[in-house]
Amino acid sequence: MRESTILKTILARGGERRLVIYQRLDGLFTYEEEALMPHYEPELAKMLDDYSKYWVPVSSGLTLCDSESKAEREARGSVSWLPE
Structure with missing residues (x-):
């Protein structure tokens, strides 16, 4: 099974x-x-001093683009912490 390819992480x-x-x-x-x-689980937080973390999706681009650079430009226009 083929998966999507990650091209860039900022x-x-x-x-x-x-x-x-x-x-x-x-x-x-x-x-x-x-x-x-x-x-x-939040109720276990008090008992744990060391725990792992993982990445959770916050928002997905609703725009589909024909190039990587266009997708990045769209993201920079909509994700507040990314510089333009």
Whole structure:
């Protein structure tokens, strides 16, 4: 099974957010904003001093583009922490 290809990852200052630009299976390009979240149930947080984190999608690009550069330009226009 073929998967989408990640082409570029832009990490936010502080490292808690990132933007992933990828090429979809149909050949079009888009992006997804993700946030680094704790990997535990909230009620267990008090008991854990060390826990892993994982990336959770926050928003996905609703725009499909014909190039990687266009997808990045769209993301820079809509994701607030990305510089223009």
